[in-house]
Amino acid sequence: MAQAQTAKKTTTRLTPLGNRVLVRRLEAEEKLPGGIILPDTAKKKQERAEVIAVGTGKKDKSGNLIPVEVKVGDVILMEKYSGQEITLDDEEYVIVRADDIIAVIQK
Template structure:
């Protein structure tokens, strides 16, 4: 299924969480923190400006982004967990 966000929203797939600590201890799923990085799967057409035009989004499909702990809304679509973020929720693009 192709998910197309509206406006200044993004669809992001979280990157996998680390399974071990720096000391080599294996963490169970419940103890792992959700990663704050992900891959952009789809980008909306941009934020509406007061003059009626749209601003071009800074992110593009395939970008690796960093976002806050509680940013966005997590939704399961076709058995896959996707994160819907506003472009303002993205803290950085990793290139």
């Protein structure tokens, strides 16, 4: 009797280096307040993103480590065209420098 095998989804771990941060863009609203539904081509890229992983920080001139100010799970506002877009395990992410993060959004 053959045993059933389940496929295990491979998850790639990515750790940003230095003062870089791995983020996932948050989806744009599909429906406007008036009830109009936007197609994918009309949606603008969002500057809001969720922090997935954080690098260790960068060193100042004296060699002291300056840690990154955001943590995993934070929702941030970032520069519009900043970062390097990558795809890992069929998910789209952006690696941005901590300097390109404008603010942490708190609810």
